[in-house]
Structure formats: structure tokens, C-alpha cells
Amino acid sequence: MHTQSSITLLYTSDIHGNAMPILYGTNEEAPIGLAKYATIVKQIRQQEENLIVVDNGDLIQGTPLMTHYVKKHQHHENPMIGIMNRIGIDAAVVGNHEFNFGEKILTDAVNQSSFPWVSANILDKETKEPKFGPPYIIKTMKNGIKVAIVGVTTHFIPNWEAPAHIRGIQFQDAFTTLEGWVKKIRDVEDPDVLIASYHGGFERDLETGEPTEPFTGENQAYQMCEQIKGIDVLLTGHQHRQLNDMLHDILILQPGNNGQVYGEVHIDLEKKNGKWKIIEKRGTLHTFENTESNTDIIDYMQEMEASTQQWLDQPIGSIEGDMTITSPFDARVKKHPFIQFIQDVQMAESGVDISVTSLLNNASTGFKPVVTMRDIVSNYMYPNTLVVLELTGEAIKAALEKSAEYFTVLDNKLAVNPSYIDPKPQHYNYDMWEGINYTIHASNPVGSRVTAVTYHDKPLDHSKTYQVVLNNYRASGGGNYDMFKNKPVIQEIQKDTVELIRAYFEKHKTVQATVKDNFRVIV
Secondary structure (H helix, E strand, O other): OOEEEEEEEEEEOOOOOOOOOEEOOOOEEOOOOHHHHHHHHHHHHHHOOOEEEEEOOOOOOOOHHHHHHHHHOOOOOOHHHHHHHHHOOOEEEOOHHHHOOOHHHHHHHHHHOOOOEEOOOEEEOOOOOEOOOOOEEEEEOOOOOEEEEEEEEOOOHHHOOOHHHHOOEEEOOHHHHHHHHHHHHHHHOOOOEEEEEEEOOOOEOOOOOOEOOOOOOOOOHHHHHHHOOOOOEEEOOOOOOEEEEEEOOEEEEEEOOOOOEEEEEEEEEEEEOOEEEEEEEEEEEEEOOOOOOOHHHHHHHHHHHHHHHHHHOOEEEEEEOOEEOOOHHHHHHOOOHHHHHHHHHHHHHHOOOOEEEOOOOOOOOEEOOEEEHHHHHHHOOOOOOEEEEEEEHHHHHHHHHHHHOOEEEEOOEEEEOHHHOOOOOOHHHOOEEEOOEEEEEOOOOOOOOEEEEEEOOEEOOOOOEEEEEEEHHHHOOOOOOHHHOOOOEEEEEOOOHHHHHHHHHHHOOEEEOOOOOOEEEEO
16 A cells, blocks of 8 residues: 655755844845744645754854844843744754854853754764754654754864864764764664755765865765765755755755745655655745745844844944945955955054955945944954964965955956856955055966065065964965964954954044055956
8 A cells, every 4th residue: 555745844044143034234124034934934834744944054143133132132042043943943953153152152042942953073072972962853744754854064163263162062074974874874763764954065066076166174065965875855055055956866955045045845755565765855945025024023023123223323433535335346456445444453453564354245335424333244244353373474475376366367357256256155265465565467377476575665575474463264264275274373352353343433433534555456
């Protein structure tokens, strides 16, 4: 006798603090966020008896709402956790940005969750056991179908995160950990469906198998599909891509970022000789167009949202002159007053005269004449801290060459190297330097594009050391800046940059929009 049944899985990834259907930079309404997702889950729960709901990480960081929560309201329930509890998710995976606010915020979030956090490869250094919850969970559906969900997280986190935030934690290789657990789960639990939820992405092109990035271990999803036997569905994230495909007979999805899209998996099964077998699996990505926000979630968020809005509207300082960004590309080719301002903040705080920063996002608009907290957090959206490294002239030159890879020449005009746009936009990995003078020749071969590097009007000495201030992500080698890894740390400034900018305006109520023209990018 044959019996047919099905299960549905909904999942989110890289929500990055987007609870509400608004863009905080402008306060415009947008079809995004968990308040809308809650409506969808509620509807589908009424239609589908066998429903699983999962979050794949990078949940609690990324919006002014969450920055404000951490600064002013952390004695209350974490709003992202409160919402996921109300949605009724079955499991969450730890993302790399979960660590950004430090150990207490993450531990509190896990303790407040009415669902388990699964991340098989993030271990307690002492006990060697998974730190935040079980490595996997088993869900037995009403129709008797047994589903295993195993979670792993990119183990590249120590390359980005402040050491104090990950103390006592061991990050095992995500691929080898998943391989081991999939085999164990198949042997011990014998599930009908095995779903792997991986906060990480793809290191190769899905069609051609060609590498799309250096094999650092940050992203291993292609290798997982190619080499691990026994996975039915691989949920991915981290890269902020929208993917829905089959790879080596594994259904793979990735639902973008910032709560713009959610993933749906539908699996049809048939019971033969007392055992459920998958007969079809398909994925869909959905937007939140024409979806109403869930009123319970909006009510729950009301107080926190009002407090956030009040904080965002506080005027902090003023600008004389023009510090607005009309073209992000132009702001990278030629020194822009906004970039000059960030460099000035970093140098004032650190007391050193060489500084590195980047324009973090192509949505950055710079500062208008009156600067509010909203302007600060919408232009500087990461909770970075600052580090002063001791670098040789040789390391500085290598870093300048790495930054110079951002450019290419098309039809005798400067353009952005396509690898910084696709598969994932990485404009933040182009750095601009202050305190040294240099020229980038974009048409020269990679590795020999930077010339005329001087410090205090003298050629940069390759064997001499210099003190340089930069953010903690870059100082740890983030963005494949390997020349910064394991370099002597002279100073760590443990206040995040948003705070430093606010404090700078407190000291200098009015800031002049000026530039020191210290670099050129030419064809």
C-alpha cells in the first residue's frame, strides 16, 4: 500500500535586525522584515499541517533598532528573539554577526529563545560540546515523517570578530563537522529527510564549478553538495544572494538579506514498505509585496520602535560645506569630504597619523548640513571598533595593491572590477588611506598598480614600521587582506565607530567639509 504526504519548510537568513517594514535611513515604508514574515507563517501554518520554520543566522544585528536596543534596552528581551518566539520557529542557526555585540547579548538571546539554536561546529573550548545548543534536532511530523535539521556556521568568524567576543569558543571546520554529523545522523536517527542549515555560502560557480573566490574556508557550500552524501536540502546564507537550484541532487536555497525575501521548500514523499521516500523536492523564493504586517508583532514592537525613532531624530552636529555623496563611485576615485571626516575621527581617537577606511555601502548618502543619529547609523552601519596595527611599508604597499584591484578599465574609462559586484557586492573591501600619498594606475597589471607612495613627503620605506588605525574587521584580515593578519596590535579602541562619530560631534559641534587630496586613481 502506497501513502503520499508532504512537508513544507519556511526559512529566513541574514535578516540583520529588520523587524519593521521600514528603511531607517529615510524612514520610508518597504516590503521587508519579520512583521510581514509573521503574517506569511501564520497563513501557511493554517494550510500546512507539516510545517517547519527555521532561521539561518545573522538575525540580531544590522539595523539602528538593534544598535539602540544594545545601547539602551539590553535589560529587556531582545526584540528579534521576541518576534521569532511569537512566530514559533523550530530552530535557529548562529550567524557570524551574532557575535558583534559581545558574549552577553548573544548568550541572553539564546537564553530568551523558546527554540533551540543549532550550530554543530561552534564548540565550548573546555567541554568540546556545541556551545549554544544541540548540533541537530529531530522533528517528527503528524504524518510520522522524521526530519533531521543539522546546523553549521562559517568557521571564518575569528578572522573578523573582536577576540573578546569569542573568548572560550572553538570554531571547527564547517565542512568536516557537517560531513561527520550527517553520517552520524543517518546511522543513528535514520531520518526520512535530512536538512542542513549552513550560515555560509558558495565558493564556486553553481553552473561551471569555477572558483568564485579564494578557498579560505569562509564559504564551503559547493564542497558540501559535491562531497557529503546524505543531505536532501542545504539551506545557505551569509553571501546575501538569492539562489534556488539543484546541485548534486541536493536542493539549495539562499534568500537574500535584510528580510526582503524568504525561502520555501516543499517535499513530497511516498511510503513504500513502511519507509518514507522523497519523490520530489522544490524550492521557491518569495518577496513580501502585498503582504500586510502582523498586528501582534507591530504592537509588541511599538515601545522599542518609538524609542529608536526618537533616538534617530536627535540632531548631533552640523556640517559647513557639502558632505553629501551623489556618486559612490566618484567618492572612491577622488577624496570625498565624508571619507575625510571618517579618517579624521579615526586619527583623532587613535592619535596616529595613518588611517584606513572605506565607503561601506553604495546606499551611503553622506551628511546633510544638520546631522542626526539617523544619518550616522545609515552611513556607518557596522558595529566596528578600531585597532592600531604596526605595519611595515611592505605590508602597506601590499594592502594598497589589494585595494587597487577594485578598479578595472573599460573603453578607456575607470570602472568597478566585476568580482566586487558579483556574486556578492563587496564595495566595502576597497580601502582609502589617509596620511600617505599614492597613485593608482588602474590599467597596470594587478600587483603593480600603486606608485609614488610617500609619507611626510618621503618615499615609504618598505623595511620601516608605521602605526596605522583601521577597523577591527580589516585589521583581522577581513576581505582577504592577509597582510594585516597577526600583525602587532599597538592599541584596541573598544567603542564602536558610531559612538566615536557621535562623540566627535559633541567635541566639534560644526565640522567643515574639507579634503586633503592625498590619492589619485587614473587610467
